[in-house]
Amino acid sequence: MVRRVGIVGYGHLGQYLVSEIEKRSDIELAFVWNRTQESMTGKVAEDIILKDLGSFKERNADLIVEVAHPSISQQYGPSFLAHSDYMIGSPTALSDSGLESSLRAAALQHGLYVPSGAFWGGEDIKKMADRGTLQALKVTMKKHPSCYKLNGEIEALNKSVSDKAVTLYEGSVRGLCPVAPNNVNTMAAAAMAANNLGFDTVQGCLVSDPQLRDWHIVEVEVWGPGDMAAGRAFHVKTVRSNPANFGAVTGSATYASFLSSMLGAHSKGSGVHLC
Known part of the structure; x- marks a missing residue:
């Protein structure tokens, strides 16, 4: 059909x-x-x-x-x-x-x-969330300053980036989505997959790096069963390097x-x- x-x-x-x-x-x-x-x-x-x-x-x-x-x-x-x-x-x-x-x-x-x-491992993370074993999730995105379309104060901060990487935002995904709606769909997908945590608990970090002229970097860090405070919890970190044209909001592989x-x-x- x-x-x-x-x-x-x-x-x-x-x-x-x-x-x-x-x-x-x-x-x-x-x-x-x-x-x-x-x-x-x-x-x-x-x-x-x-x-x-x-x-x-x-x-x-x-x-x-x-x-x-x-x-x-x-x-x-x-x-x-x-x-x-x-x-x-x-x-x-x-x-x-x-x-x-x-x-x-x-x-x-x-x-x-x-x-x-660009949210790597989403199905596995959703399975953990469905079982209630997902303790924490953090998604970090790193792009060239020209690749961001931002609102509010972080727009001015991004424009001030010159030769060194600057962290534009670190906090809840819910707080980040309204000021970077074109750039953080990956993080929103993460918050939906991590249904036992949601937009308020899943953490997002946005980095503006002038050295990344040809790449978008997405890091996904997951904590599962165990004692996080003692450093004895299940932990996975993936790093996705996506080729991207200079100034492009969306990476080529996306x-x-x-x-x-x-x-x-x-x-x-x-x-x-x-x-």
């Missing part, structure tokens, strides 16, 4: 997904929507372009994939879930506890899928990872799923 997929957003990632879907026979485009319609002219078939996102129901998509902005989930997330599976490409939106609750409540007949992206997540976002039923 051919699955119908609606793509919400036509930036770099949206364009990549559209191109990959068009190459396949097991899925097809139900629609593509973008805030700026002109950017799709001549690139997306006219009958595929959805001009009013509010009329998404008419296209009968099996899966809707958001790769636009966290505000899409605020405005349309529950409505999407009432009619189809929904893959939230900007999971930083879930740092809003009210939205997280409303989307969980809406995922009664269809699944809410959270892509793992595109293929996101595609894999999209292809796996089906048949898991209602509720929230990491993919």
Whole structure:
């Protein structure tokens, strides 16, 4: 059976997904929507372009994939879930506890899928969280200053970075998501996987490093069963080095990872799923 997929957003990632879907026979485009319609002219078939996102129901998509902005989930997330599976490409939106609750409540007949992206080991961490054995989780992201799109005080701090690495933020993922919504989707996915800890307890660290012109670094550190205070607890640390173009928000390997997540976002039923 051919699955119908609606793509919400036509930036770099949206364009990549559209191109990959068009190459396949097991899925097809139900629609593509973008805030700026002109950017799709001549690139997306006219009958595929959805001009009013509010009329998404008419296209009968099996899966809707958001790769636009966290505000899409605020405005349309529950409505999407009432009619189809929904893959939230900007999971930083879930740092809003009210939205997280409303989307969980809406995922009664269809699944809410959270892509793992650059979050390495997500399924294993979720298993630990489900068993209640996950004690702590910290995700550290290191990028060149030009790769960050930030708000508030840390934006000014990032602009002041010159020749040495600077830690822009260290604390709860919930506190970080609103000031770095385009950069820390990996951390938001971590907070969703670590469901016994959540956004308030999972720790995020954002480092601006002028030496990282070609790489994005993501470190995931996990503590499990045992005595953490005595240093005798289960502990794993992974370091993911993702090639990235200079100034790019998204690393090169993340595109293929996101595609894999999209292809796996089906048949898991209602509720929230990491993919």
